[in-house]
Amino acid sequence: MFNKVQPKQGAQETQKIQTITEAMQNFDVRFPVPGSQNQTGSILAIDCEMVECENEIGASVQMLARITVVNYNGYVVLDQYYKPRFKVINYITRISGITPQIIKDKPVYNDFEKSKLQLLFKDKTIIGHTLKSDFDAMEFNLEDYQTRDLMKVDFLKLDEGSRFKKDVFEQGQHSSEVDARAALFIFRKFRNEINLYYKQLDWEKDKQQKQNSKSAKKNQKKQQKVPSKQQRSKKSDNSKQQNEKSQEGQDTRKVQIQKKAISKKKSQ
Incomplete structure (x- = not known):
């Protein structure tokens, strides 16, 4: 389905x-990969390089120019350059490594290319x-996929993972293959801790x-108990009418008592 692109790599x-491959191999010798093949087969590491474009309304947007996808065993599943459908106004070469010559004859990133990536990512942890x-x-939409974003994992800032991340992700010109492999290595090295961290996040989100x-239901019940202005007005009118009837009844009884008293006095 995908063409495996082998771009010319700089030194x-x-x-x-x-360096990353050797580190991963050495780590695997000391700490065998946990889990079944089915579990590891559902994991893909990715990275993208972007260029700055001008969209149809003249706004500046970052658009995909290269993506690399690496499986759990470190094999490159996809390494593809794309030509953005909008006009490129900055190739950001010093960071992205992208030049006009590299993407000149590459496929345009359109709905068809998107559908291929969606199929590749289906039922995978990214x-x-x-x-x-x-x-x-x-x-x-990031929320549509199961992901493990190393940027969100706080504890990686406190140990050797931090130094490794800084060396790979923050220095010099980027390469999507280097960054994808680096993300994979960090995930494999701290897999249990990262998964536990995300379980905690999911638990807090669910909570x-x-x-x-619960608050919404409670507020709904309160609103149901509190009468509306019209209901309060109607209740007030009913209460007023009841008071008036009660007063009329009391007045009637007073008149009857007075009549009985007068009648009794006359009979005497």
């Missing part, structure tokens, strides 16, 4: 890929770093949703 990119920007570039639902 820096090749060296980084080799690993990456700052995935929100990647999913925006792919024009996907908040239940609290919100």
